[in-house]
Amino acid sequence: MAGAAVGDLALRLRALPPATASGSEGATDDRNRIVPLVLEVEGRDLVELGLRGTLRLEVLGYAVDAQGGVKDHFAQTLDLDLNVVGSRLSAGGLAFLGTFSLPEG
Secondary structure: OOOOOOOOOOEEEEEOOOOOOOOOOOOEEOOEEEEEEEEEEEHHHHHHHHOOOEEEEEEEEEEEOOOOOEEEEEEEEEEEEHHHHHHHHHHOEEEEEEEEEEOOO
């Protein structure tokens, strides 16, 4: 079943500086830098979309260069059982961590 636009979601997107496990900057994947991103969504908005039962979210991210070429992407599907997590989701929100592997610049 294809997704449908249901309404507006309040989103917040933050790109974090590249970091290694020790916390120093400069994590690499071969010759690329790993750039973490955090996408935050208001929980109340998500619960209203799902109403009850399971809410399926598809999170897609694209890193595009100045010429419009896609340098990296990610795709993740999340199934949230609102009967289990609905009250916690309403009280807070959802944070999704994704990463891009990008060349310098």
